[in-house]
Every structure is written in C-alpha cells, then in structure tokens.
Amino acid sequence: MRVSYPYKDLLPGIDALAGVMGYKSGTAPEPVTDLIAELSEELLTNGEARAEYTIFNHVRLDKVSRTLGVEGVVFNVKPIVFSQLKHAEGAALFICTAGQEVGMRSRRSMREGDLLRGYVYDVLGSEIAEGAADKMQEALRAAAATTGMSITNRFSPGYCGWDVAEQHKLFSFFPDNYCGITLTDSALMNPVKSVSGIIGVGRNVKYEPYRCRQCDDKNCIYRGRKT
C-alpha cells in the first residue's frame, strides 16, 4: 500500500516544533520561533512525504528464541518488541520518508554557514518523517479495523533493543529504491529523514505505549511518549 502526504499535513505547530528542540511552551527565543514559522511555511508548499507498507497475513512467532518469521525471513526482534508482537497473526512492514528535499536544504544552509537555519530544517525533516509514519500507521489501523483486526504500535530496527542491522532483512522485502529509499551497508537509509519498521496485526493484539521502563535508552525520542 502506497501513500503520500503533503508536508503541510505533517508539520505540527510552532510551539510543538520548538518543543522538539527542547523548549517548554512559550519559552523559545523569537529568532527561533520566527525561523520555524518561516521554514515551515516554505516547506508547506514544497514537498511530499511518502510511506509504503506491505501486509503479510501470516507471521511465525517463536516464544523460545523470541523471533518473528515473515515468509522465511527471521527477525531477531529481542524481548521488548517480541512481547508486544507475540499475539500478532500478521504484520505490516513499512518505510516512510520525508524525501531528499528537506535534508538538502539543511545541508545547503549548513554549508553556507547558517547553522541555525540548517538545524531548523533538520528538525522539520525529522518531524515530517515521523509525521508520515504516524499517518501511515493510522491508515493501517483503519484498514485493519474493516476486517476486525487491531494493530500494535510501530517498532523500528535500532530501537527497543532490536539491532539496526536487521534493516537489511526488512529491506529484502522491498524492491530496490522502494519509495526512493536506499539502504547502505551500514544500515543507514538514504534519504536520512526516513523511518522503517514493523507493526503487528491481529485480532488479539493491543496498541500499547512503548515500554520505556524496560529500556535503558534515556535519549530515545519515543521515551515517555503517550501514544
């Protein structure tokens, strides 16, 4: 399933974006909020994020090795992710990307010496990628609901103890340059503003917040997130 979302549907408001940079509501200095406003406005008319997911109706869950098999490919998802996927009947494998444009603008600004502008583009790019993943997840939830199925939260290689190198297994399901994304040997997606992962589907799966208390990654963006 292929979906695309104009940037304008993905960017949260100025206060929320300043929040991503660390500022409590209303405390960001004016040049920062002004720049967020200017660049968000500029990007609104300038691009589209893309997301794709493929649903596999059957997955094999092995409780002993805590692995998940999709068409013979075994994902070593590790305990935290496994515990959330263990009741899944099927799974959606997905990738989302903000595309090249926003990253290019960021790098160009940095090269020209305007680090603040480069940084704001960078943060906007991350939010666009995450926003696209949120929308894609919502589309999947709605699609699953029509057949009486529920979905789990989304999980990405590199988070919750799942090795980032497993992106190679994930990408083995997608044709080359799928969604305009390529994967390097070191499991880095290009464009950088991209997210990949898996979502469990089934009658008995539950959508639960991330189990951050079981994870020792204090820096994670999903830490403490409500949804």
Added chain:
Amino acid sequence: MDLSTGTFYLFLTLVWYPGKQILLLQIVVMTDLLERISTCVEFGKVDIKSPYPPAMKGQEGAFELTRHALDKGVSPGDILEEALIPAMSRVGQKFSRNEIFVPQMLMAAKAMSSSMTHIKPYYLSGETKRRGTFIIGTVRGDLHDIGKNLVSMMIEGAGWEIVDLGVDVSTEKFIEAIEQHPGAVIGLSALLTTTMENMRKSAADLRKKFPDLKILVGGAPVTEEFCRKIGADFYSPDPQGAVEYLKTLS
C-alpha cells in the same frame, strides 16, 4: 547584564582618581568593550541590525564592537581569550545544564563568527595563535552531521582551528589529515550502532599509526565504556565536555 554599568564605572573612576585619568580610562574602556563583546556573543547579538535580544535592539553587536576594540588597540588575542572564549564556554555550560538548547548555541556561534571575521586575518599573519588543531569527521558509512557540526563549532569557539572532514570519512582520510597537521587532536562521530563498528576500526588503525594521538569520540549511541574498549582517549555526550578536555591539553 546591564550594559550601562561599564560606563557608570568609568565615570566614578574619573572622579576618584583625577591624576590617573588617562590610563584608567583606557583600561576601563577596554574591559567594558570586552565585556560587551562577550555578552553579545553569549546572547547571539550579531550586529547592529540584529533585533535580538530585544533588550539590545538598535545597539552595536559583536561585529561592530570587535572592530572598535581592535581600533582602540586591544589585541586580537585578548579579544579571544577574554571575550569570545569565555562567552562560548558559558554557552556550552548552559547547554550541558539544559538551560539553553541547540538553537541558542547556534545563535551564539553566529555572533562569534561575526567577531571572528575581524580576527581571522591575525591568525593568517601569525600574530595570533590558535590553541591547537582539531580534526573531526563522521566515520565511514555514517552520514549524520548535525552533532559533528555542533561539536566543531564549540571547539572553534574555544580557540582551536577546525579541520572538518565531513561525513562518511575513511580511516585513510583521517590519517592523511593528521599527517598534514602534526600534533592535531582528532574527533570521531557516529550515530548508529553499525557505524560504531567502523569507529572502532578507525580508532584502532589511528592508534597503531600514531601512538600518541588523542582521540575523542561521541554521538548518540556511543558510551564511556565503548570509548575505553576501543582505546580512544575521551568520550563526551556533549560538546562542552570535549572543550573542557581539550583545555587540559593546550
């Protein structure tokens, strides 16, 4: 800081020490200028046109004040040591304490670099010396650059020359740069656990070739323990830690 304080102090001094007016006037004007430059850099006041911070609107910024200081005979070395470096150090400390965030650090850097446009020629002529050379790059296979750029900028603000090799840097490229800049310190950045493996390889090869080289490492997944394991010299989760470490070397 109240910028009028310096002027007020000048007035009092003249009243109390009438016989030494000229000398004192010179010193006070200098300290006042240096303090003002420092404040401008700390709060990101680039030049007279910058509307931020609002309390300094319409006043001269780091760019103009540095020019005045040099014209009045303040040495570029003093501007660096007494105004710019302390300002960036305060910025780095506030960032480490989460009192300010990346954007304000970058605003300070911009003010600093406007001041540096007047000082750079003295570096080129050799009249002012840097504290050392810092070579930095994101390791092979990794394309992340924001973190590396922040670190470069803060270390430059601490008085070091920066050689930024960019992203996806091979060990050979690091070696080449070290050969071109003997005595330089090196910083490796990696953002993925997979590219940390390349960091390990680069660190090992560099250590073999340059036993005395100081190697700093950083990036979100990097830890103190990993740093020790790969035989690097120092790990810091943020730029200020690196700046403090470099102070102990120069």
